Amino acid sequence: SSSSSSSSSSSSKAQKKKDFLAVYATLRDEIYQDLPNYEMPEDAREWIYNMIDYTCPTGKLNRGLSVVDTFRILIDREPTELEVFQASVLGWCVEFLQAFFLIADDIMDESITRRDKPCWYRVKDVKMIAINDSFIVESIIYKLLKKYFRDEKYYVDLLELFHETTYQTELGQLLDLTSQPSNNTVDLTLFTMERYNLIVKYKTAFYSFYMPVALAYHMAGISNDATFDEALEILLEMGEYFQVQDDALDCYADPKVLGKIGTDIEDNKCGWLVCQALLRATDRQKRIIKDNYAQKDPRKVKRVKAVYNELDMWNVFQEYEEKSYQSLLKKIDNVKDVPKEVFTTFLNKIYKRAK
Amino acid sequence: SSSSSSSSSSSSKAQKKKDFLAVYATLRDEIYQDLPNYEMPEDAREWIYNMIDYTCPTGKLNRGLSVVDTFRILIDREPTELEVFQASVLGWCVEFLQAFFLIADDIMDESITRRDKPCWYRVKDVKMIAINDSFIVESIIYKLLKKYFRDEKYYVDLLELFHETTYQTELGQLLDLTSQPSNNTVDLTLFTMERYNLIVKYKTAFYSFYMPVALAYHMAGISNDATFDEALEILLEMGEYFQVQDDALDCYADPKVLGKIGTDIEDNKCGWLVCQALLRATDRQKRIIKDNYAQKDPRKVKRVKAVYNELDMWNVFQEYEEKSYQSLLKKIDNVKDVPKEVFTTFLNKIYKRAK
Numbered sequence A, B: 001s002s003s004s005s006s007s008s009s010s011s012s013k014a015q016k017k018k019d020f021l022a023v024y025a026t027l028r029d030e031i032y033q034d035l036p037n038y039e040m041p042e043d044a045r046e047w048i049y050n051m052i053d054y055t056c057p058t059g060k061l062n063r064g065l066s067v068v069d070t071f072r073i074l075i076d077r078e079p080t081e082l083e084v085f086q087a088s089v090l091g092w093c094v095e096f097l098q099a100f101f102l103i104a105d106d107i108m109d110e111s112i113t114r115r116d117k118p119c120w121y122r123v124k125d126v127k128m129i130a131i132n133d134s135f136i137v138e139s140i141i142y143k144l145l146k147k148y149f150r151d152e153k154y155y156v157d158l159l160e161l162f163h164e165t166t167y168q169t170e171l172g173q174l175l176d177l178t179s180q181p182s183n184n185t186v187d188l189t190l191f192t193m194e195r196y197n198l199i200v201k202y203k204t205a206f207y208s209f210y211m212p213v214a215l216a217y218h219m220a221g222i223s224n225d226a227t228f229d230e231a232l233e234i235l236l237e238m239g240e241y242f243q244v245q246d247d248a249l250d251c252y253a254d255p256k257v258l259g260k261i262g263t264d265i266e267d268n269k270c271g272w273l274v275c276q277a278l279l280r281a282t283d284r285q286k287r288i289i290k291d292n293y294a295q296k297d298p299r300k301v302k303r304v305k306a307v308y309n310e311l312d313m314w315n316v317f318q319e320y321e322e323k324s325y326q327s328l329l330k331k332i333d334n335v336k337d338v339p340k341e342v343f344t345t346f347l348n349k350i351y352k353r354a355k
């Protein structure tokens, strides 16, 4: 398997992304070509074409690409063209699942931009039609699975994995959406590590970390529950680690490097920094956080960040990062059923990331 | 089969609805009881419990009940308790699918009330969280199918039927949402019978008419494509007939009998009356429709209705109703694969309905 993985890494990261995007173009065209089977007039066909082009292939594509990467590591030979195509389709199913969630998430969060463009619901003539568009994006997942996996013996496993992961993510979104009072006041008692970890696990880790690997497992013919459980345990921990980084970078990264300006403080987020800060804060510091969190005023944001600095939160984060990294390495070292590389490649992509 | 059907009709319509609602209570409680498996805290569990209680069991339940009714007609004996329960679960899956669509539809249409209560998104503290709630309602369908049908040989057929019907309905919603300019001006050229029929077929007929019968077919062990196609042809026509009635009643029914005040004219709807009126209108009448459609002013609504009366649209509708009824009877008379009663019961529930 080391030869197949080195041959896979011999094609550059940029080339892999290009190949993956070529599969997207094929799938998008097929969806468009299929719409006359539903008697759709040209205006509706173009709407769907433009909508999925705007919302689905415009992210970093890490989740989708990792299905293909993981599959390559799992099999002990060069994959066939068909296998690469099928793994790419599963990768795109994850990206479509994410697009389904993000279209709606941006409406619910009243976000302005996503991936350097206006959020889809803010595009002219779209508005609340975006809700139905998000539904269509979700439906396309099942059209793709039916078209390309119907005859595979793991077809039902794929369907059930998508159903289950979708439900988990929705539960995470619900936790997130109900984690602060709806009138935008600040309730510090809701910023607990327990709730934080729960939100992260359900809202992000299942679909972003476990799902891509589990999909590759199914394609590789793995059917042993224990092997899936082993991956689940590692990948949920990795998902937590990833989200903690995300929250630390939101406050501390250079916006030019990060590619966006963090707004977790303004947005009243149940983030890692505020939860950890509250575990360490004096009554005076708690009062400052309560009075200055969840407001757009840059002076108030600064006051919260000043408390974080008093508490040396960047250092607290770095200690967490090191501890979490070591814990993951140890767990990965115990992996027996699959090449450890499945997890180390994943982990090394995110360890000490700056964006 | 006549004995089983008469025994089924011996339990009153009210009793059947009561039994069906008892199954709902069981399913709702099971969903609530299952949430600790997802580590959900009590506030999230209660949110979901209240949300589905508010949105799912509060309609007329015709679609759900017709799965049970159809199954009883199809089998030539008394159904077992388990079979009645399973058919009821499928009925509830249709009701959950409808709730998923309606929660979102009310946001997109900016509706105020639904089933005599504020729309879910207008309930205090809900607002846009309703979008994620609609997702959760959809996910519950697949949890129920997995729990109660996983070992049936038609399990995949059920999953694929729900996926396909969901996609069809979403395409119908897209047609509906893009059938008038987004700035709420009136474009009469978009009010064609061709587009009208397409919207009705996709937005309503598949999920409301075909799906309940197709689900009962699967449970009854029918697997012949031609038998499903025969049902499809009849039930899509019946769905069209039903929606034309709906549009006629929106304008002409007594609001006290109908249970709501029709607002299709105010809402710029691509309804049957406006499409048919435009086929008959003089230039003067077209001008009046163009200038007075899609506005809340009751005097303007009256002017549109005056044109409908000049064109004798209630009579045009009654002629359509009779023609359509006869055409359906003729098609039903050719049915060979299943008892004709499958379709006549359905049709007689809606023929000349007043609400």
Ligand SMILES: [Mg+2]
Pocket: A105, A106, A109, A111
């Ligand atoms: Mg967001």
Ligand SMILES: [Mg+2]
Pocket: A105, A108, A109, A176
């Ligand atoms: Mg959000």
Ligand SMILES: [Mg+2]
Pocket: A246, A247, A250
């Ligand atoms: Mg973030």
Ligand SMILES: [Mg+2]
Pocket: B105, B106, B109, B111
């Ligand atoms: Mg509506």
Ligand SMILES: [Mg+2]
Pocket: B105, B108, B109, B176
């Ligand atoms: Mg609507």
Ligand SMILES: [Mg+2]
Pocket: B246, B247, B250
């Ligand atoms: Mg109506």
